[in-house]
Amino acid sequence: MSWVQAATLIQRPGDERDVFDEEADESLLVQREWRNHMHRRVKEGYRDGVDAGKAVTLQQGFNQGYKEGAEVIINYGQLRGTLSALLSWCHLHDNSSALISKINNLLDAVGQCEEYVLQHLKSVTPQPHVVDLLDSIQDTDLCHGVPAEKTIDEATDERLSENNAEFNKNCSTSPSGTDYSYLECYRTQQHTHSENPSLTWILEQTATLVKQLGIPVDILQHLKQL
């Protein structure tokens, strides 16, 4: 780049050229050509460099993202699988349709949760300000398993976490065993447009449901790590 700048400086005296100096135009033209050529070379180099740099790190980034995605989402998969097992158990044993629709709602909630977490995993880029945000989100205990929030600015973020705190509070204080408590929470959650029903809440609801089915809660033992 320093060469290009030097060339620009050299051009200056040429600007105050004698009107009768026939060579001036030509040398100016040559200089301009030279400069354009070198600019082009820098650009070409830049493009080649981007390609080469990408080629080296793409797979590495892929592997890293793959691991993160798999490790986070497997928990949601396990919860979904467990609920599906309960659902098939209910179908086999002719359980009440109320319980079956309850399981279906919980399955939807897990799917929604999963989608939300995935969107946020994708939007995380390895930049310092994201890490800062990540910390602040973890501090607010916004939701489990969501590492960061990038696309939404901090103001929105705060509102979102307020809604969520409220939402989680409502859900956890509602008496367990009440048939409609989870439906209310579900509605609240849709109302506030916060797209992540908390995983803890879904787990609590699942535990309640298991009790209602007359199955020991130990069946959820393998979900402990959630």
Next chain:
Amino acid sequence: MAGSQDMFDAIVMADERFHGEGFQEGYVEGSRLGVTEGRQHGTLHGAKIGSEIGCYQGFAFAWKYLLHSCTTEKDSKKMKVLEALIGMIEKFPYDDPTYDRLHEDLDRIRGKFKQLCSLLNVQPDFKIRAEGSGLSF
């Protein structure tokens, strides 16, 4: 003479030099872009596998418990298939995209899962994530 020779060399080399300067800048930017882009793709694919494997795992564990504690029937056939599926899932390195038998093992797990479902006489609908199919570039 030496001076003009240097100048001549410098002009010839300039081409390479400018290209090299651009290249270095581009390389740094490209490396950054590569990690970000790769990560985005990787996350999707990893999540897809994690979601599917997690589902099988949760399903298998829950059914194992149900068969153990909630039925009087001692169906050893069901239990055997269930244990086999759990064993396969536990050995499966679901978070490693470089695992060379990934597709092979995944197909075996899917097959075992189908077998289990038909033995249990259930048809679960997992709504497994559909986007993306390949596992690397």
